[in-house]
Amino acid sequence: MLTKADEFPIHQTPEPIAYSGTDRNFYDRYFFNGYNPDGTEFFAAALGVYPHVNICDAHFSVIRDGVEHCLHASRFLNMERMDMSCGPIRIEVIEPLVKLKLIVEPSNGFAAEITFEGRSFPIEEPRFVHRIGPRAFMDYTRLTQNVRCSGWIEIDGVRKELQAGAVGTRDRSWGVRPIGAPDSQPPVPPVMPTFFWQWTPLNFADSSVFFHVNANPDGTPWNTRAVILPDGAGHDGGYHTAGASIGEVSFIPNTRHAQTGELVIPLAQGEAKVKFEPFLTFLMKGIGYGHPQWRHGGFKGPLVVEREDIDLAKENMGAVENFHIQALSHVTLTLPGKDPERGMGVFEQLILGPYHPYGVG
Template identity: 65%
Template structure:
């Protein structure tokens, strides 16, 4: 059961806040993205606390004209989890589970104020639990919510108005590998294969969510699809674990050229056709890998800018495998007119995956 407290970074276990515990790899994270209606501009934010490592970090990335301009910040947590600020990047919880605001005080040419307002009550995804050999690799809970975004961002003196934008935010807490790797590897505990797709899509009056984690043979170990009308409450929408995604890869890469999501419904199957626009967000820009990986100890306070060419990059470089492709989408539901929308197609494929001949 989700409560208002779940929107604060004070969890201690992979379960809702009513329970307590500890683990070296425990984390508590915010994620936000938003994009222009035509997909021409995109912003993403991540903010995490790592209680056992006593570290907090925050990141913002702005994608426009083939460039990804990032601001990274990290500090010693000081064991105070209610201070949701790292250097110039801060989060305000205006209304738990409904309205949150990100503020970036001008630093290294980047600034902004963005308000994210939920289109419906957030969904609680199935709990993610996975072991590699004897090692607990992940064990966490995540809520996800499509949003309408407003405000502005500024990069090197160019102000981008955020008006009519939509996007997605999530909150996850639990156990994932964070910070520096353990000095002694565990035999049989190394991650040799990982398949992940996530596609939250915004349509005119509803949202569609889909995610899948699968093993190398394509068998899902965590998956869910949801069709959620605007204004839906905690028990609203259509939820199923029987949805499937057919993916066509860009030749020679592990990134999708196109995806077709099929969602079983009582009146017949709904389909969502997802077509990346060519604008790609590299997730390392907000700490998913790279020098500024989540939980890395950078000292009392460290802030740095990073600029990434996200139009021309080696798609097979390990650091570039994890992406969000800004995508146009078409929703077809039996007996209803088609709807056109926009969202992201997040992808990370490591190791073998037989359904795609990898």
């Protein structure tokens, strides 16, 4: 089936763009977050297409007054991958790799229009390839870009403009990872599900710091990278290393959420250090990650749109569905020979199963 995308030079296989190889778990996703410089009005969004299950879904979520307000949408993709809308949520590419816009048409008390403009050229993270025995669990690529945000968000008739200086992060990832209904046949021999993930895109006055790590339960990383990137950097700019790590952390009681942590990045002239002070918890299920009813790529129907409101004070943060979070954090960057610099960013965390370096069983 030919689609609009076939008019563009973006084919990845000898087939029409409607098909992405043969793995049913292929996906292609946009992610955004943003926050005011005073730490208020945190929001996040995601839109994904899943060509081989023929589904598109999208989510928009905002924390106001201790409540995570969520708008979920799902529709049949109809094999048209260039239609970047799902119900009331849509994405416009104004300038590829530079400027995008997220629009939420009025629905269920939500409306928004937010523009994201890159602070530098996106970084390309190392390709994520992970197997469980012979089975490919993940095989995908992601670009990440810190952004300046402008626009407004309306919830239940209350419209708020984003403050001057609002920033955040966007990413694009595509490839293979579990989507839709889980595989009914487990790996052989059976293995305990484990997953350790930290991701820290951080915004400072004129630079960004990025770090991520996937690791085995014994602490051995299987994918990691840290980047220090000045504003305006071009392709392959900035400082890159695979030698960074977040050392010992302390946890909020009865959770797998860190309440302190320090990132150490080795440099030729010494160590750069970033201290994290988390102060707000965003549940990633609000945009579909690990959601019991709104799993990414799940079958919902031709078009379904629903609202969900999560009272964060009443939520059981120790529940498995709440393991995956982004903790909005004040951060302090100390470079060798320079005064400490304050900034803000997220400390994304997911610890599923044991992780021995932190004493998590």
